[in-house]
Amino acid sequence: MYRYDEFDHTIVQERVDQFRDQVSRRVSGELTEEEFRPLRLMNGLYLQLHAYMLRVAIPYGTLSSKQIRMLAHIARRYDRGYGHFTTRQNIQYNWPKLEDVPDLLADLASVEMHAIQTSGNCIRNVTADAYAGVADDELEDSRIYAEIIRQWSTLHPEFSFLPRKFKIAVSGAPTDRAAVRFHDIGLQMRQNIRGEVGFEVLVGGGQGRTPIIAETIRDFLPKQDLLSYLEAILRVYNMLGRRDNIYKARIKILVKETGRDKFAALVEEEWNRIRGGALDLHKDEINRIRSYFAPPLYELTPEPDTDYQIARRADRDFDRWCASNVVSNKQPGYGIVNISLKPAGMAPGDATADQMDVLADLAETYSFDELRVTHKQNIVLGHVRLVGLHALWQQLDAAGLATANIGLASDIIACPGLDYCNLANARSIPVAQRISERFANPDQLARIGALRINISGCINACGHHHVGDIGILGVDRRGEEFYQITLGGDPTENVAIGEVIGPAFSYDDVVDAVETIIATYETIRTIDETFAQTWRRVGVTPFKEKLYGPARH
Amino acid sequence: MALLVTNKVIKDQWHILEDDAQIDGGDNMIVSVERWQRDRDDLIACNRDLGIVLKSDQPPNLIEKDIQRFSVICLEFPKFTDGRAYSYARLLRNKYGFKGELRAVGNVLRDQLAFMLRCGIDAFEIADNVNARDWSSAFGEITVRYQGANDIANIVRPNIIPPHNDVAGNWSY
Amino acid sequence: MSKKTEQIFDTKVVTANMLLGGNVVYMATGSSWDEKLANALIIKNDDALTRLNKVAQEAVTSGIVVGPYAIAVKIGFAGPQPLSKREQIRATGPTIRADYSEQAVPNV
Ligand code: SF4
Numbered sequence: 001m002y003r004y005d006e007f008d009h010t011i012v013q014e015r016v017d018q019f020r021d022q023v024s025r026r027v028s029g030e031l032t033e034e035e036f037r038p039l040r041l042m043n044g045l046y047l048q049l050h051a052y053m054l055r056v057a058i059p060y061g062t063l064s065s066k067q068i069r070m071l072a073h074i075a076r077r078y079d080r081g082y083g084h085f086t087t088r089q090n091i092q093y094n095w096p097k098l099e100d101v102p103d104l105l106a107d108l109a110s111v112e113m114h115a116i117q118t119s120g121n122c123i124r125n126v127t128a129d130a131y132a133g134v135a136d137d138e139l140e141d142s143r144i145y146a147e148i149i150r151q152w153s154t155l156h157p158e159f160s161f162l163p164r165k166f167k168i169a170v171s172g173a174p175t176d177r178a179a180v181r182f183h184d185i186g187l188q189m190r191q192n193i194r195g196e197v198g199f200e201v202l203v204g205g206g207q208g209r210t211p212i213i214a215e216t217i218r219d220f221l222p223k224q225d226l227l228s229y230l231e232a233i234l235r236v237y238n239m240l241g242r243r244d245n246i247y248k249a250r251i252k253i254l255v256k257e258t259g260r261d262k263f264a265a266l267v268e269e270e271w272n273r274i275r276g277g278a279l280d281l282h283k284d285e286i287n288r289i290r291s292y293f294a295p296p297l298y299e300l301t302p303e304p305d306t307d308y309q310i311a312r313r314a315d316r317d318f319d320r321w322c323a324s325n326v327v328s329n330k331q332p333g334y335g336i337v338n339i340s341l342k343p344a345g346m347a348p349g350d351a352t353a354d355q356m357d358v359l360a361d362l363a364e365t366y367s368f369d370e371l372r373v374t375h376k377q378n379i380v381l382g383h384v385r386l387v388g389l390h391a392l393w394q395q396l397d398a399a400g401l402a403t404a405n406i407g408l409a410s411d412i413i414a415c416p417g418l419d420y421c422n423l424a425n426a427r428s429i430p431v432a433q434r435i436s437e438r439f440a441n442p443d444q445l446a447r448i449g450a451l452r453i454n455i456s457g458c459i460n461a462c463g464h465h466h467v468g469d470i471g472i473l474g475v476d477r478r479g480e481e482f483y484q485i486t487l488g489g490d491p492t493e494n495v496a497i498g499e500v501i502g503p504a505f506s507y508d509d510v511v512d513a514v515e516t517i518i519a520t521y522e523t524i525r526t527i528d529e530t531f532a533q534t535w536r537r538v539g540v541t542p543f544k545e546k547l548y549g550p551a552r553h
Numbered sequence: 554m555a556l557l558v559t560n561k562v563i564k565d566q567w568h569i570l571e572d573d574a575q576i577d578g579g580d581n582m583i584v585s586v587e588r589w590q591r592d593r594d595d596l597i598a599c600n601r602d603l604g605i606v607l608k609s610d611q612p613p614n615l616i617e618k619d620i621q622r623f624s625v626i627c628l629e630f631p632k633f634t635d636g637r638a639y640s641y642a643r644l645l646r647n648k649y650g651f652k653g654e655l656r657a658v659g660n661v662l663r664d665q666l667a668f669m670l671r672c673g674i675d676a677f678e679i680a681d682n683v684n685a686r687d688w689s690s691a692f693g694e695i696t697v698r699y700q701g702a703n704d705i706a707n708i709v710r711p712n713i714i715p716p717h718n719d720v721a722g723n724w725s726y
Numbered sequence: 727m728s729k730k731t732e733q734i735f736d737t738k739v740v741t742a743n744m745l746l747g748g749n750v751v752y753m754a755t756g757s758s759w760d761e762k763l764a765n766a767l768i769i770k771n772d773d774a775l776t777r778l779n780k781v782a783q784e785a786v787t788s789g790i791v792v793g794p795y796a797i798a799v800k801i802g803f804a805g806p807q808p809l810s811k812r813e814q815i816r817a818t819g820p821t822i823r824a825d826y827s828e829q830a831v832p833n834v
Contacts, residue, residue, distance in 0.1 A: 014695045038633060047793070153699075157669075157671035160639075161639065161665075419820035
């Protein structure tokens with residue numbers, strides 16, 4: 001993975017000192033809260049419902065054991081012993097004190113981490129495929145380009161006060177695990193007819209109040225032009241994006257109001273002026289960054305994986321976990337292990353400090369010292385040898401980390417919601433907890449099959465409800481928590497935005513409603529059909545009738 | 554208002570000519586885009602040093618043909634969150650080749666000075682009572698840069714600078 | 727609406743977050759700030775609200791608290807209870823696990 005050189009260390013260290021100075025100016029009264037607020041936000045520090053919340057960047061979700069150990073230390077020392085992994089592949093701490101944050105950031109800097117640009121109207125943490133570098137279907141490791149973009153966008157002097165926040169995702173594989181169609185810019189690696197690898201550039205996707213699927217403005221962008229093209233897009237957006245209405249300030253609205261073709265023309269015009277200049281990305285530089293993401297030293301002599309096969313046959317729980325949580329690595333004899341942070345009844349994406357320490361140890365022992373955070377709020381060990389899988393699983397199990405539900409009904413995405421978030425209308429986490437308790441039976445989970453249940457506590461859609469097979473949105477009805485349900489959303493290459501199914505349900509009723517939807521699907525599915533396939537075949541009516549009774553007309 | 558230029562607070566030698574004020578023929582007038590569009594010929598006829606203010610919704614292409622007539626271009630930051638003028642500054646320097654003074658006016662905050670400087674702005678209108686030394690120190694808080702802008706010959710850190718090439722006096726890795 | 731409920735609806739307390747700690751506090755007697763809602767000063771009329779808002783603004787200026795505002799409460803057995811779900815959760819902590827709540831001893 002990427003390692004800081006002296007240069008990166010300096011920038012992060014200076015940023016810590018700068019923030020320390022800003023905090024002391026705030027405490028001394030030199031800065032008012034209005035003046036300080038944007039400064040703390042640029043360092044990922046929010047004031048939430050109960051306390052400050054610090055969002056720490058995990059570039060494209062990749063962590064070393066040393067880093068996650070530091071995250072555990074921070075949870076213990078400055079917080080309440082746990083952290084929350086987010087859909088943006090970051091981690092959030094819910095209880096830091098303002099006065100402690102400079103020290104906390106200094107601790108983070110010691111392991112090459114920071115909170116720069118995790119908030120504010122700037123280019124946020126660049127996300128990538130959580131299986132980058134190990135997926136057998138990818139063209140290239142998307143983290144190489146995510147890292148290049150991270151560097152280019154860090155403390156960018158021109159793009160730190162954009163109309164609104166700006167999110168970029170990179171996918172190196174045709175199977176889209178990075179939701180590129182729901183980002184301000186999505187970069188999808190493609191091969192052109194000459195066999196060169198470059199990017200399809202999509203812009204204007206997003207969720208929130210106005211969910212929009214990104215549109216392609218360039219079918220193929222050569223790698224060397226990546227940064228100049230991004231700069232052209234950002235410059236057009238910075239100058240023309242709406243600043244009069246916060247709900248219309250994202251680039252998706254600009255693209256929509258301008259029209260895709262005209263927007264693309266504006267970008268191309270600016271790009272033609274600046275391309276081939278200082279922003280050109282040289283092969284040498286790509287290779288330099290690539291060397292950081294070189295595959296680990298895999299064991300090449302194939303070992304008979306009979307132990308693994310025997311263990312799967314002998315141990316039903318292990319077998320089930322392998323089936324749902326392990327996918328094949330492009331290296332024969334290795335697997336990609338998904339560690340679920342969604343045990344029944346727990347807060348999705350939360351991990352205790354002790355669990356983080358366990359993850360650090362296991363990554364060290366089994367996966368070349370490297371972990372990834374997924375946008376589904378789980379953890380991935382990318383390079384696990386199948387021969388060691390059973391031992392790994394036993395240790396995970398002992399730490400409460402062996403839930404076998406990846407991609408299944410209880411693998412729920414949930415935002416912090418009204419339990420923590422200042423903007424929330426309703427709670428998300430307890431709804432997720434109740435659903436996962438209701439669907440805790442492994443046989444039942446397996447029978448239901450692939451299902452995305454996504455929950456957001458308000459229209460900002462941090463819980464990605466628009467792209468859930470079942471999306472749940474918290475709304476406020478005269479001070480009461482209600483939940484609107486959408487069906488049929490899909491963040492992948494089969495992209496779709498969920499359809500609102502009818503009137504909202506109360507806090508007490510929403511879990512029953514979800515159960516009704518799942519039961520309906522189970523009655524009308526054909527053998528082996530997933531929820532998404534059934535939905536595409538039958539549409540909304542059968543679900544609606546079961547939930548609200550037959551239509552009266 | 555005072556003016557911060559290359560780490561020093563100096564007295565502003567320019568004055569704003571209000572839209573409805575007589576063209577006084579005095580030196581160093583700064584006019585609005587509207588005034589410029591209305592009285593362009595008269596203002597040119599004065600044959601004096603001129604400046605112009607671009608409000609945050611007035612991109613440089615409005616004065617594209619006349620840019621070289623101005624000695625000072627003021628970029629307005631009505632509130633710190635309105636970052637359009639950062640792009641205007643870069644276009645003025647790079648696309649239109651403006652060599653005169655680029656001045657940030659409006660809500661100019663200490664913690665944004667370094668970004669502004671990096672985009673090619675070289676004068677900052679600030680309140681009279683600010684501590685010049687403290688504000689100037691804001692320029693040096695972050696000494697390394699990942700990307701070129703207008704401060705260091707438009708260099709992108711990763712792909713061009715060979716190690717130890719001391720372009721800006723502080724690149725070394 | 728009966729007269730009684732009208733009166734209940736009017737009752738308020740002033741809340742904020744501490745600048746340094748970020749923790750939720752309520753304005754209590756003597757312009758102090760208290761973590762316990764039970765100790766909050768109860769506001770029963772507009773004059774008192776104006777007065778306390780002013781005190782709160784002073785606490786903002788002097789860097790003690792941030793973002794003060796008044797919330798509606800009803801007076802129950804155990805003292806003031808917020809009417810909105812949001813403020814109930816703010817008063818007692820996240821509802822997701824007992825050991826995450828405000829009252830929990832920080833795990834340090
Ligand atoms: S979706 Fe709304 S409630 Fe949930 S975290 Fe985002 S802003 Fe908060």
